[in-house]
Amino acid sequence: MINYEEFWLDVNQTKLKCKNNYLILDCWQNQLYIAGKYLRLNEIQKRLFACLLKNVTRRSDLFNYLWFDCPQQNPSNSYHQLLHQIRGLCRDNNLPCLLLTFPAYGVRLDIEAVESIAVRSETGGKVA
Numbered sequence: 001m002i003n004y005e006e007f008w009l010d011v012n013q014t015k016l017k018c019k020n021n022y023l024i025l026d027c028w029q030n031q032l033y034i035a036g037k038y039l040r041l042n043e044i045q046k047r048l049f050a051c052l053l054k055n056v057t058r059r060s061d062l063f064n065y066l067w068f069d070c071p072q073q074n075p076s077n078s079y080h081q082l083l084h085q086i087r088g089l090c091r092d093n094n095l096p097c098l099l100l101t102f103p104a105y106g107v108r109l110d111i112e113a114v115e116s117i118a119v120r121s122e123t124g125g126k127v128a
Helices: 004-011 043-053 059-066 076-092 111-122
Strands: 015-017 023-026 031-034 037-040 099-102 106-109
Touching: 015 043, 023 043, 031 111, 043 059, 043 076, 043 106, 059 076, 059 106, 076 099
Parallel strands: none
Antiparallel strands: 015 023, 023 031, 031 037, 099 106
């Protein structure tokens, strides 16, 4: 059985990185770095990005990882609110949505979107 508390103690001491360092999650500072911007995250948003960067993508697994310390009767509503918050965070920072959702399965990072944001950032907004 997974010890979620130990998992988070370990994760919180690190910086998690996506392919080619295009996206960096600073767990200590609760910040996501992408395209030259630091996005401030709350604790549960940080946990979601940490899970996705560690390839935890199934909805049922995410429920266990995200809300291990406060089990809920029905975390589904909180899960949908969290996804909505992340989409709003991206929109407010002029970024495309970084998440791909799969109904009845879960969610994962949209690596193509992350890479395209990074390439545009590196080339001053021009796409090759």
